[in-house]
Amino acid sequence: MPALNICLASDFFYPNTGGVEAHLYSLSQCLLRRGHKVIIITHAYGKRTGVRYLSDGLKVYYIPGLVIYNQATLPTVFGNFPIFRYIFIREQIQVIHGHGSLSPFCHEAILHARTMGLKACFTDHSLFGFADTGSIITNKMLKFTLSDIDHVICVSHTSKENTVLRAALNPLNVSAIPNAIVGSLLKPDPTAADPEWITIVVACRLVYRKGIDLLVAIIPRICHQYPRVKFIIGGDGPRRIDLEQMRESYVLQDRVELLGAVQAADIHKLLVRGNIFLNTSLTEAFCIGIVEAACCGLLVVTTKVGGVPEVLPEHIIKFAAPEEDDLVRAVSLAIETVHVRDQRPELDPFVLHETVKRMYSWMDVAVRTERVYYSIMKVEAPPLIERLRRYYGCGQWAGKLFCILAAIDFLLYLFLEWAFPRQNIEIAPRFDHKRYVEKAVWRH
Amino acid sequence: MNFSHIDLLSFKSSPSPQKPLTLAPWRKLLYIKQEYPDNYVDESFLENLQKNVNFQSFDYFALCRESTVITEHISSVLIFVAVFIQLYHDHLDPHLLVSLGSAFVFLGCIIWEWCLARPAPPMHKSFLKTAAVFFLTLLGLSPILRTLTQGISSDSIWAMSVCLFITNILFFDYSSDLTYSIQFPGSVALNAAVFACVLLASRLSTNLHAFGFMSFALEWFALFPIFRRYLKRIMPTGHLIQTLLLVAITFVLFWPISRAIAVLYMIAVFSLTFICPIWLIFIQRYKNEIHGPWDEARPKVHRFRSPQR
Numbered sequence: 001m002p003a004l005n006i007c008l009a010s011d012f013f014y015p016n017t018g019g020v021e022a023h024l025y026s027l028s029q030c031l032l033r034r035g036h037k038v039i040i041i042t043h044a045y046g047k048r049t050g051v052r053y054l055s056d057g058l059k060v061y062y063i064p065g066l067v068i069y070n071q072a073t074l075p076t077v078f079g080n081f082p083i084f085r086y087i088f089i090r091e092q093i094q095v096i097h098g099h100g101s102l103s104p105f106c107h108e109a110i111l112h113a114r115t116m117g118l119k120a121c122f123t124d125h126s127l128f129g130f131a132d133t134g135s136i137i138t139n140k141m142l143k144f145t146l147s148d149i150d151h152v153i154c155v156s157h158t159s160k161e162n163t164v165l166r167a168a169l170n171p172l173n174v175s176a177i178p179n180a181i182v183g184s185l186l187k188p189d190p191t192a193a194d195p196e197w198i199t200i201v202v203a204c205r206l207v208y209r210k211g212i213d214l215l216v217a218i219i220p221r222i223c224h225q226y227p228r229v230k231f232i233i234g235g236d237g238p239r240r241i242d243l244e245q246m247r248e249s250y251v252l253q254d255r256v257e258l259l260g261a262v263q264a265a266d267i268h269k270l271l272v273r274g275n276i277f278l279n280t281s282l283t284e285a286f287c288i289g290i291v292e293a294a295c296c297g298l299l300v301v302t303t304k305v306g307g308v309p310e311v312l313p314e315h316i317i318k319f320a321a322p323e324e325d326d327l328v329r330a331v332s333l334a335i336e337t338v339h340v341r342d343q344r345p346e347l348d349p350f351v352l353h354e355t356v357k358r359m360y361s362w363m364d365v366a367v368r369t370e371r372v373y374y375s376i377m378k379v380e381a382p383p384l385i386e387r388l389r390r391y392y393g394c395g396q397w398a399g400k401l402f403c404i405l406a407a408i409d410f411l412l413y414l415f416l417e418w419a420f421p422r423q424n425i426e427i428a429p430r431f432d433h434k435r436y437v438e439k440a441v442w443r444h
Numbered sequence: 445m446n447f448s449h450i451d452l453l454s455f456k457s458s459p460s461p462q463k464p465l466t467l468a469p470w471r472k473l474l475y476i477k478q479e480y481p482d483n484y485v486d487e488s489f490l491e492n493l494q495k496n497v498n499f500q501s502f503d504y505f506a507l508c509r510e511s512t513v514i515t516e517h518i519s520s521v522l523i524f525v526a527v528f529i530q531l532y533h534d535h536l537d538p539h540l541l542v543s544l545g546s547a548f549v550f551l552g553c554i555i556w557e558w559c560l561a562r563p564a565p566p567m568h569k570s571f572l573k574t575a576a577v578f579f580l581t582l583l584g585l586s587p588i589l590r591t592l593t594q595g596i597s598s599d600s601i602w603a604m605s606v607c608l609f610i611t612n613i614l615f616f617d618y619s620s621d622l623t624y625s626i627q628f629p630g631s632v633a634l635n636a637a638v639f640a641c642v643l644l645a646s647r648l649s650t651n652l653h654a655f656g657f658m659s660f661a662l663e664w665f666a667l668f669p670i671f672r673r674y675l676k677r678i679m680p681t682g683h684l685i686q687t688l689l690l691v692a693i694t695f696v697l698f699w700p701i702s703r704a705i706a707v708l709y710m711i712a713v714f715s716l717t718f719i720c721p722i723w724l725i726f727i728q729r730y731k732n733e734i735h736g737p738w739d740e741a742r743p744k745v746h747r748f749r750s751p752q753r
Contacts, residue, residue, distance in 0.1 A: 127738035151483075157472045161490050162738040171489060175482035178474040209740065217745040283740040286474075305741045310474045323744035359475040368482055 004373055005037045005092050009109035010099035011072050013042035013060065017264050019288050020100045020125050023179055025054070030366030032056045032433055039091050041084070043073050043105060057431035061087055065105065075104035075141075077111070077405060078412055084112045085416055089425045095119045095373050098145075101126065101138060107145045114148050115409045117381045121372060122146060123153040123177075124163045127285045127306050139166045140395075144402050147390045150376035153177050153369065155286040156307030162285075177368045178311075179288050181295055183357030185268060188297030188349035192272040198229045198338050200331070201274030201298065203262060203289060204281070206237030211280030211303060216242050217324045218280075220250045222331055229335060230255040234262035234270045271296040276334045282322055284308050290317065295356040297349025299341075301334045303327070312356070315346060384410055494735040502728070507721035509680075512687040513618050515713050516672060519690040521609055521637075522709065524664055526697035528644050531653055538656035545660045549575065552671055582662075583655050586645075590654035593646040601643050608640035612665070620673075626666070637665040 008028055012020040028038040038058060043065035044050075052060045063083055065073035087093070096113035098106030101124055110120045122145065128135045146152060146167040152174045154160040160176045163169065193199055200222070204210040215233075222229055233243060233256065240258065247256045262270055271277065277293030279302040287308050290300045294316050302308055304319040311317075318337075320330035341347050382390075391402040467479050470486045530536035553571060582589075593601065617630030626634055641661035645654045676683040691713055698706040 129739050130734050153482075156474055158737050161493070161736065165490075165493075165734065165736075171485040172483055176474070177482055211741075211743055213745050214743045280743075282743060283738065285738075303741065306738055307474075310472055312475055321744075322741035324746055325744075371482070 001374060003035045004094050006031060006095045006097060007039050007041060007093045008097050009041045009106050011043055011103035011105045012100055013040055015045050016071050024099060026362040027366055028058050029056055030362045032058060034366060057433055057436055072102055073104050080108050081112050081412055082416055084109055086425060089422055090428050098122045101142050107141060110145050111409060115413045119150050119376045121151040121376060122149055124159055125155055125285060127159055127162050127283050128166060140398060143167045143394050147394055148387045150379055151372050155179050156310050158307040159285040175372055177365055179286050180360040180362040180365045181291050183295055186292055186295040188353050189272040190349055193275055198335055199274040200231050200276045200278050201271060202278050203234040203270060206235050206239040209282055211282045212239035212242055214280040214324060214327055216246045218327050219256060221328050223252055223255055226335055232257045232273060234259045236261040271298060274298055275338045276301060281305060287311055291360060295353055297352045299334050299337060301330045492737050496731055496733050497735050502725055504721055508717055511717050515716055516687050516690055517616050518613060519694045521613060522694045523697060529701055531648060531657055538652045541656040541660055545663050549663055579659055582659055586651045586655035589642055589658060590645050590651055593643050601647060605640045605643055608636040611636040634665055
């Protein structure tokens with residue numbers, strides 16, 4: 001199979017932290033190792049602008065863009081077309097892979113790529129409802145972008161069902177490929193945990209969607225019930241104040257530790273300090289946090305929402321309904337399990353680590369994603385009239401609006417081809433990954 | 445849309461052409477490697493999808509009865525407008541208005557105190573004192589209020605008043621049964637009404653007219669809705685009689701002003717009470733609400749538990 005030139009586009013990339021960011025980085029590393037050329041397009045983060053090289057010759061374009069909310073840029077529809085076209089031609093891109101339905105950069109890259117006749121696919125990382133205003137707008141935007149796309153990837157089967165409904169897609173055109181973990185970086189370390197206490201670790205952004213209300217409700221009850229249990233909470237967000245208030249009013253300062261934001265590199269250090277990992281999310285497409293925790297040898301207690309039941313087998317994980325009483329029950333069960341853990345060989349931290357490591361690896365994700373790329377390379381690019389027909393089917397009013405947008409985008413493309421001819425754009429030299437690996441003697 | 449270009453079999457995770465019939469059944473799990481392509485669509489796809497779980501079928505007569513809240517408020521706004529027109533043409537004596545208003549406030553106080561006080565917070569003893577101070581202040585301010593917007597032309601005043609009364613009707617808090625405070629969006633409605641009254645007061649001839657009108661406005665838009673909600677809660681029949689009374693008063697007051705409006709009003713009340721409920725029940729068949737495992741869960745937490753120290 002020939003090597004491909006792939007461009008991953010999303011607003012969310014390092015130095016920002018989160019699931020999408022880790023996914024982009026790990027996927028691109030594995031694709032590079034498989035001989036493909038990969039570049040990433042994201043928006044500028046503060047002083048980090050222009051072109052940067054990350055390890056293994058991963059080229060990242062930090063394009064200036066106005067950030068409006070939660071690291072998402074202002075959606076301009078056409079604003080970035082000239083620079084996107086320049087990059088696509090310069091890097092001889094064949095496949096554009098957008099990530100995250102809340103990222104305008106991703107939507108724009110896919111639209112322009114289709115106008116230029118390139119292959120495009122999209123990965124959805126989160127779940128959305130159908131009833132609230134925010135979801136309705138996002139879903140409409142998603143429908144626009146996904147009307148003309150070669151393939152869609154979702155991180156779980158539940159996420160696939162959700163995306164198929166939101167964007168009215170053919171389910172055969174949607175693949176479920178999970179996230180993964182770097183198992184070698186998440187080794188259990190039984191010496192790190194405090195033997196005097198049973199430690200429950202929570203690591204997530206402290207926002208409503210992560211179920212902080214539930215956390216606030218159960219911590220005092222657990223602390224009251226089990227005097228040898230303490231909590232360590234990593235992460236920051238608007239709901240931190242609720243936790244601080246709870247800690248104050250129940251005088252739990254010495255049993256509830258609030259760490260604030262935790263760097264991605266330090267997450268392992270945080271996880272191994274605990275015996276139990278607690279996740280109280282209200283909605284979750286995949287939940288990489290519980291997989292990482294299980295890989296570190298922790299017992300996992302989680303709310304049974306979204307794609308969570310697909311992620312890990314029942315003997316590792318304790319499920320609870322998103323209710324205060326049921327969560328208390330599940331956490332109590334986990335605490336009692338910690339006491340008898342020595343008699344349960346399948347719950348030995350190292351056994352757990354090996355089990356989970358075998359379930360998820362980025363190389364597997366890369367191979368499956370690559371398969372998607374090759375399959376869409378076989379598809380013929382549709383003519384403009386067919387693209388317009390697809391956009392027209394989006395709705396009574398939206399369909400016409402989307403057609404106008406697509407037509408303007410096409411005219412803009414013709415203008416750019418005339419004003420800045422293709423042959424005047426310099427082709428970027430290829431980063432020789434093989435030679436880099438041979439020369440880099442420090443690599444193991 | 446035509447998506448047949450994606451070949452299902454080309455996605456097979458590992459080629460096993462010799463045993464295609466002995467595949468283990470597909471499971472909705474991510475942690476096991478399955479002999480199915482990543483884009484495989486199982487029969488169980490979307491089986492957790494639920495439609496219209498919150499469907500609530502309405503009873504026609506219950507809807508008719510509930511719609512009286514809207515009828516009442518529209519009627520009360522129209523009565524207020526009619527009172528203004530009568531004052532404007534000097535057909536109504538401001539003394540009569542002030543004494544009627546005061547009498548009703550007094551009556552309301554008595555009802556609150558002796559008949560209805562049980563489920564409501566007890567009224568403060570100094571209420572009458574507060575009311576007296578308030579209305580005296582209003583009396584003192586009425587020359588200022590009357591001349592505040594005198595420079596604006598009458599046409600602008602009429603147009604703005606109409607807009608403000610429409611705002612009042614749109615933002616009025618029809619659903620809640622709060623009887624002792626006003627919350628958003630009800631506060632927007634009250635503000636719009638008071639603003640309209642200040643505008644209209646500038647068209648009246650004497651300070652006494654302005655005072656009578658303003659005091660009536662405050663009683664009518666701030667206190668009367670509270671009484672209506674209260675009556676609806678404790679005495680549904682009384683509420684129904686009150687609605688009929690208000691509709692009748694509106695019709696009688698508007699008949700001499702404009703017969704067209706009076707007739708139009710009656711038609712509006714009729715369709716609001718009897719036709720709109722049919723319409724609502726009819727359009728319910730187009731309700732299409734989807735729920736599934738991807739919905740954000742509602743956390744169930746025991747609130748109102750006092751912190752143990």
